[in-house]
Amino acid sequence: MLILGTGDVRQVLDGAETEVVAAVRRAYLLHDQGRTALPHSVFLRFPDDPRNRIIGLPGYLGEDEPVAGIKWIASFPGNTAAGLERASAAVILNSMATGRPEALLEGSVISSRRTAASAALAAAVLASSVPETGVSLIGCGVIGFEILAYLRAVLPDLATVTVFDLDRSRAEAFAARCEARWPGLKTEVAASAEDALAAHRLVTLATTAATPHLSTDACRPGTLVLHVSLRDLTPESILAAVNVVDDADHVCRESTSLHLAEQHSGNRDFIAASIGSVLGAEEPYRRAEDRVTVFSPFGLGTLDLALADLVRRRAEPLGLGTRVPDFLPGPASGADG
Template identity: 75%
Template sequence: MLILGAEDIHQILDGAEKNVLETVRRAYVLHDRGHTALPHSVFLRFPHDQRNRIIGLPAYLGDETPVAGVKWIASFPGNLAAGLPRASAAIIMNSMATGAPEAFLEGSVISARRTAASAALAAATLTARKPDTGVSLVGCGVINFEVLSYLRAALPELATVTLFDLDRDRARAFAERCTARWPDLTVALADTAEEALAAQRLVSLATTASAPHLTTDACRPGTLVLHLSLRDLTVDSILAGVNVVDDADHVCRESTSLHLTEQRTGDRAFIQASIGSVLADPAPYRRAEDRVTVFSPFGLGVLDLAVAEFVRRTADTLTLGTRVPGFLPVSG
């Protein structure tokens, strides 16, 4: 059994944005072409506790070197007040020859980076007539910091960022991190979410909201909203937008904004495209200039697997990680 901890994962993924972007792009295209197996995620919730959850995401990604495995990720938002990460995760990878588990990876870093890569890939693919030069980040946590990092890699013109968080001190600390990391970046704080939505035509929502609380009314026409936390936008905002998803069957579940929209309308006609089909189409995509485009990625397990496989291959090359002999019983 190969064990790769957070330090190993950081050593491999820090500075590897271009590799991760390409890995995620390829996984999306393979999924669009039917080269994946992707059961619905399992949500473990607890009696009398609607806030915390643990999610299991099993997946198979086929190609010349197919991979299978599962991500087990916990989301405990209350950790933030205690100075702990909201999410913690592990990824198990199985042998495609014997089915045996053969690698155990710290998963929260991989999960955050693949989420950010997915968002940045959408921003670089669902393009406007004029390049996006700024982004508004609603929610100043780990995910949006990674999103900004990947947006900077995918959109070289990006020069300004507007921040909003319900916790003003959190937003200020986030701004300081941004300035330290990217001295050339212009950073501004918004007083309200609506001010942030109006400030830029590229918006990333990464909050811990469990129910819709925002509309897109403040967004300028032609805005792209990266709806990463999936439960921020009202049903009316979803219906008013051009909706792109990663997988309709997966995203229309668990009381996401799109699930609530499907429940109201009785169908999924409000979803216009999947990101995989857009990426597989050789023709460039131009987003609507008179409406808001909303990208809502459920977060497919195949993306975690694809990035985990990149990490494992790189770890083999660099001889990173700890190998534990005798993890599995010996036959006979």
């Protein structure tokens, strides 16, 4: 068993935005081509504790060298008050020859980077006729910062960021961190979510909201909303938008905004396309200039596997990680039991 901790994963992924976006793109295309297996994620929830959850995301990518495994990720929002990250995760990769687990990777970095790469890829391919020069970030946590890093990698004209968080001090600290990381980036703190929604035609929602709390009424026509946290927008806003998803069956469940919109409308006709079909199309996509477009990625486990496999392949020749040769039982002795 190869064990790759946070430091190992970061060493591979830091500065590798182009490669990570390419891995996410490839995983989306494989999914659109029917070359994946993707059971529904398993949500472990706790009685009388609606904020916290642990999710299991199994999957399979049928590439030339196929990948199978699972991400096990916990979201405990109260951790931030204790100085801990909200999310923690592990990814297991299995051998496709024997089924035995071969690698255990720290998964929160992988999860945040694939989420950011997915959002940035959508911003690039669901493009407007006018280059994006600014972005509004609602939710000033780890995911928001990673998304900004990946947006800057794929949108070279991005020069301004407007941030908002219910905790003003958190938003101000986030803005200061952005200015320290990217000195040439103009950073503003919005007074309200509505002000942030109106500031730019590219908006990212990355909050811990459990129920819808925002409409898109304040958005300019032609705005692209990267609805990463999935439960921010009202069903009415979803039904009024042009909706692009990663997988309709996955995203229309677990009380996401799209699930609520489906229950309200009785169908999924409000979903216009999947990101995989957009990527595989012969003609470039141009988003509607008179309506809001919403990209809602459920966060497919195959993206985590694609990125975990990238980390493993790059880590091994660098000698990263710890080998545990006796983690699994040795050769079978004969009869079972």
